Amino acid sequence: MTGLVDKRHRTGGAEQGGEDRSYLIAGARLAAPKARAGLHVVATPIGNLGDITLRALETLAGADVIACEDTRVSSRLLARYGIRVPLLPYHEHNAAEMRPRLIARLAEGGSVALISDAGTPLVSDPGFRLVREAIAAGVHVEAVPGPSALLAAMVVSGLPTDRFLFEGFLPPKQVGRLARLGELAAVPASLVMFETGPRLADSLADMATALGGGRPAAVCRELTKLHEEVRRGTLAELAAATAGEEPRGEIVVVVGPPLPAAAPAEADIDSALVSALASASLKDAVAEVAAALGLPRRAVYQRALDLTKGHKHG
Template identity: 60%
Template structure:
């Protein structure tokens, strides 16, 4: 299959660094613009040239491929930046999905921009977005947290910092660590919180399993490590509405060690209530106690 329809004129590609998204599984999830850029680039930087070569071959693109990854990045960046400064047209791709997302490349983009060079995003497939839209969890606000630490203690500490984030949390994970990570999510975030595990997205054995974090952890503990790239999602925490009793209890505790205004500010922030209302209630409680 050619990269362009018969008779179509070559697309003019301006000098600069093109951050090109590639399919996460299904090769037909490449965009027409991505094919144009890859076909016209002077050089295509790939995380793994063997993986990139399969994509190029599928679309009849004869591109000059060269490796760019975490291990050779520091050595290669000066040469790449020099070529860009001379007017080169260079494309950066990852093994799958959108580059720079839990992926090498951001230092190159950062340095290119620091030198005043052009950087062009070429959007496309992304595992985190594919997992989010298939999860059934709230998508109006989400936070991508990458890969969690491999050891349980560090993983739980990282999750504690995310526990109260009012958004759907999205993580990448490997099969062998999936059950343990889900167990830690259930332990720290709450086992009744809704979650989802999406894997093999856009591929033949695509699967999205939904349930509570506890149920998901138990399933993968029994089923064993699944194959494929994995996205874990945890829904936002339930919003707790503070009652009048909650407010009074918090205020009495705060007033025991703080001035009225400071106590009202602290409690208002903690309970998510208007400061003026909390302050007025604090004055009433002080008055009642004085009487």
């Protein structure tokens, strides 16, 4: 921040041809330096407008233009902080047309701030193509980190955070959804998925089927907003609790890693050994059973010895 600006600051702004590089905090108007030439990927609040960072405000106020998903959504954020920088819509429906225009502006030395409706751009939106083309054009690209719905959900879920896979939105139809969940079932990590209210109950039921009803999970809705809600339980419990519901708002589902497989019963080990020993040497039978049941060879070998001794005494 570069200090206070005279409170008699004019209200015309960039839309009228002048430059207005400033923003408001607690009634004080602060000057922002002109943003460095290049593409600035700026994270914005996922609900609570107070979650914006000071650096994000400086960057937005200092940019030549702000590329956003929906100008109506983003204008509310800019109005809250008194930022008067032109907004340009950039979303999946106009990206092919707008991207060359933004790249041309960047190539001429302009500064563009890229924001999404909420959270960190490029997460489930077309922003990565703009970043990719900017990099290919030799344009400076930098991130202004901040809020992220998937990270917020992870940290309140109570589930392991050391390794996770972000899946985004699952396929909307059941056949495709079950097929994709089947591919994810064995991933040794927590899973993070976005979902819509109308599809939530069906998705949770399919998750219980494909991933196992006993896997712990959390349904995080409207994070950071007035009606924030986090439900925790097994997938089976959450599927039952949401059956028939169509909750409103943004929803993130977090599913814990696969549960450890139950140790095979002693009778199952004995049965597998007897079958293997009928056609293989002791060494080969032990290797075969240990690999098939995921057990240490030493334990299987000892069990095989006990079995063969028992047969001899019998």
